[in-house]
Amino acid sequence: MTSPLDTRALRNAFGSFMTGVTVVTAYGKDGAPIGFTANSFTSVSLDPPMVLVCLAKTSKNYDALVSASGFAVNILAETQIEVSNTFARPCEDRFATVDWKNGPHGSPVLADVSAWFDCAMHKTVDAGDHVILIGTVMAFAQTANPGLGYALGGYVTPTLSAEALAQNSNLVVSAVIERDGEVLLVDDTQGGLALPEAIVKDQGATAAVQSLIDASGLTGQPGFVYSIFEDVENKRQHIAFLCTAAQGTPEQGAFVPLTAAALDDVSDPAILTMLERLGREVSIGRFGIYYGNQNSGEVRPIA
Numbered sequence: 001m002t003s004p005l006d007t008r009a010l011r012n013a014f015g016s017f018m019t020g021v022t023v024v025t026a027y028g029k030d031g032a033p034i035g036f037t038a039n040s041f042t043s044v045s046l047d048p049p050m051v052l053v054c055l056a057k058t059s060k061n062y063d064a065l066v067s068a069s070g071f072a073v074n075i076l077a078e079t080q081i082e083v084s085n086t087f088a089r090p091c092e093d094r095f096a097t098v099d100w101k102n103g104p105h106g107s108p109v110l111a112d113v114s115a116w117f118d119c120a121m122h123k124t125v126d127a128g129d130h131v132i133l134i135g136t137v138m139a140f141a142q143t144a145n146p147g148l149g150y151a152l153g154g155y156v157t158p159t160l161s162a163e164a165l166a167q168n169s170n171l172v173v174s175a176v177i178e179r180d181g182e183v184l185l186v187d188d189t190q191g192g193l194a195l196p197e198a199i200v201k202d203q204g205a206t207a208a209v210q211s212l213i214d215a216s217g218l219t220g221q222p223g224f225v226y227s228i229f230e231d232v233e234n235k236r237q238h239i240a241f242l243c244t245a246a247q248g249t250p251e252q253g254a255f256v257p258l259t260a261a262a263l264d265d266v267s268d269p270a271i272l273t274m275l276e277r278l279g280r281e282v283s284i285g286r287f288g289i290y291y292g293n294q295n296s297g298e299v300r301p302i303a
Contacts, residue, residue: 005049005137021076022038022075023035023036023074023076023084024041024055024065024071024073026064026071026107026108027106027107027108029064033095034061034064035094035095035108036055036087037088038054040053040054041053041075048137049136050137052132053135055130057129057130057131065133066124066131070120070135071107072103072107072119073135074109075113075115075147076148077145078145078146079145080110080148083098083110086098095108098110098111103116103118104139105120106118107119109141112143113143113145114142114146115143116141117137118139119136119137121134122134144243146222147224170236171205171239172236172239173205173208173240173241174198174209174212174239174240174241174271175243176226176240176241176242176274177220178244178258178278179245182258183278184218184245184250184253184254184256185254185255186252186253191267192265192267193263193267195240195271196212196213196216197212206222206241209243213243215251215252216250216253217250220243221243222241223242223244224242225239225241242278258275258276258278
């Protein structure tokens with residue numbers, strides 16, 4: 001008997017990933033694991049929790065998947081380009097090259113991914129030269145590992161984008177460590193509150209954010225890029241990484257609710273605006289990325 005799913009966590013998992021690279025896995029009629037790389041994963045419903053993926057009718061996995069009792073969707077991390085390539089091209093035994101195990105509902109789930117959803121097959125829908133597989137989410141898990149994207153014939157990763165900026169800018173990074181509707185804030189030099197932040201030097205943007213997380217005394221990892229803006233007054237670029245952290249008491253700073261009253265002591269108006277947006281987005285489980293400067297810009301939704 002599967003325990004009830006954490007609806008809030010599931011909603012956040014649905015909303016926290018850009019449309020990116022996934023590996024869909026299941027078991028074939030002969031009992032062997034099968035899988036293919038896809039970027040057509042979409043959340044369908046929260047109540048009940050449902051997702052869909054699209055499969056070409058020309059796929060050699062077509063017969064096995066349309067008759068399977070379930071499947072898993074594995075959202076690849078940015079370090080798993082080779083996993084994507086392995087499941088996208090002919091290979092004698094794809095699963096021999098990756099770490100994996102059975103999910104709680106029985107479909108193969110890959111190790112070290114950004115997230116996975118283990119699903120029971122709800123129905124299949126004919127769609128021209130493809131078939132739509134709709135699954136009911138029976139179990140899921142997510143990590144802080146940034147996801148892997150694909151655009152214009154190449155892979156896209158948040159870390160590589162941030163590192164490219166770091167090579168050409170006087171770059172400041174901040175760690176937006178959100179947990180259960182609260183964010184970690186520290187004292188600043190103006191007598192107010194601020195995000196943990198650092199100037200990027202030789203270590204690179206991701207390493208700088210990881211150092212901020214480690215200095216807090218919490219266990220966590222940099223997540224995706226949440227905000228990119230130019231600090232015109234100080235002639236700097238600022239990148240904020242949305243991060244997650246395990247339970248525990250921080251050694252520096254404290255977790256503060258994402259409410260207007262609790263955030264009133266945040267000194268930097270640009271950071272305050274960003275945290276107010278985060279509060280709204282956490283409540284609905286859908287996120288965007290801000291581009292602009294400290295005064296104006298636009299939020300581009302994450303699909």
